[in-house]
Amino acid sequence: MPSLSKRTQNFTDSVIRRMTRISLKYDAINLSQGFPDFDPPHKLMDSLADTAHKGPHQYAVTWGAQNFREALAKKQEHFMGRKIDANKEIVVTCGSTEAMMAAMISVADPGDKVVVFSPFYENYAADAILSSAEPIYVSLHAPDFHFSIGELEAAFQQRPKALILCNPSNPTGKVFGYDELKIIADMAVKYDVFVITDEVYEHIVYKPYKHIYMSSLPGMYERTISCSSLSKTYSITGWRLGYIIAPPEIIERAKKVHDFLTVGAAAPLQQAAVAGLEMDDVYYADLLALYSRKRDIFLNGLEALNIRYTKPQGAYYVMVDISEFGYADDLEFCEVLARDVGVGAVPGSSFFHDDINDFIRFHFAKSEKVLTGALERLGTMRKKIKKRSR
Missing domain, CATH: 3.90.1150.10 (Aspartate Aminotransferase, domain 1)
Known part of the structure; x- marks a missing residue:
């Protein structure tokens, strides 16, 4: 054999x-x-019940149903603080797991290096391996799980293609502050590196901490691939609705990768989830x-x-x-x-x-x-x- x-x-x-x-x-x-x-939320469950009878029940557009992408763009514009083109800057995926995988495959060639903070969500190492990329681990030091600037720069000096950032962090619950994000952003610009963010807990940040989107920092919109999902925000982990938000040239590549990975996320669940995306603050x-x-x-x-x-x-x-x-x-x-x-x-x-x-x-x-x-x-x-x- x-x-x-x-x-x-x-x-x-x-x-x-x-x-x-x-x-x-x-x-x-x-x-x-x-x-x-x-x-x-009851609005989501009622919407799902309604969708079960009215549909859609066939494929949506592979990179996401139009109304779902428009609702998602409007919601994320509000929180991310910048205009998002629903047609050019979003890919809807089967959960953030696929979003991260599609992002990795879109940017990394075999042999490329990718920086991963340790401890890390277990999928990230697997993503690197499946992309034929080589992870470079940078320690987050207990008990507060801070990183060493020197250790981080040593990783960047190895000329990685991307850095993966989970913020807020799974498993530690760490929220990266502006000063920390600025250090990462400055090095990403200096060494010409993409930053792939996993932000599924963006709405679960405890006072006095605040969630800051990496893409909002100077020079970072062009090189940030923001991955997230509806799973944790709306308590629908089984619906598997995730997404990538990035500049159009990155999204064009991610669309193709996503299409051949899963074709598309579930059409009826996208329809039902619009009710959640339209809820107020x-x-x-x-x-x-x-x-x-x-x-x-x-x-x-x-x-x-x-x-x-x-x-x-x-x-x-x-x-x-x-x-x-x-x-x-x-x-x-x-x-x-x-x-x-x-x-x-x-x-x-x-x-x-x-x-x-x-x-x-x-x-x-x-x-x-x-x-x-x-x-x-x-x-x-x-x-x-x-x-x-x-």
Whole structure:
């Protein structure tokens, strides 16, 4: 038999989704895979019910239905602060996962280098491999997950084709401030590098922090490929509606890549989602208030249990320090946590390029009842998990 592809031989399954299966196996509260356990807005559900009877049920235009792109352009113009051409600057994708993949394939040739901050969302390394690009990892240093200017410049001096920026960050919850973004932007201009942004948590940023779009910085519109989705903003992770916003010449290339990757996102879901895109600012304020309450409940609970964590500035994840337990393998720790304590988490090593096993990631996109139940179980963690010496 012929051999399978070398580029995929070192792939594992998604550790995040593996932890969901482990949580189900042990009937653990699943704080691993980051999806809400509550319904989308009623306007979206009513729109979906209406669309089920009225359609459309056939292909939309491959790069996105016209009314969806127009509604998305209007919504993002409001938040990004610049005019967006719905016909020339948007590609609608099957979730932000495909958006990031299409962006990578559009800019990277085999052998090109791509800068990735570590810790990173696990898909980014896979995106680089599938694009036949070589990742250059730049550490975000705990506990506040800052980057070293010197380390970042050393990465840029290797002449990468692009840098991937997740802001707000999954898994750390870090929100990159203007000064940090300006450093990245200045280096991107200096070394002539694209910046591919993953901004799916753009509306979940806790006060006093603010989300700043990389494309808004001087000299960055031309070289920024903004990727995002509706999944987290409207609690519709299963709808798989994402998008790329970029200058026309980049979008023309991304359209072709997207067309041959997936043809197009689901037409009826695009139709139904227009109702969400047309909601006013009150919705986004309420969304932030909702997640702010959840964050306070969960973090206050961790504080009361004397569990060390890094306070997230955005998104709905929290990195917890498990070094006190002495486990050399954080995946094993997470399996024990699910089995013996009844709470599912993601081992931090799945996000780090370096061999770091001192963190696990929880998410708090759950009902208050579920979060309270998870905290009660975590209160037994030190009794049920025996500490080890490394």
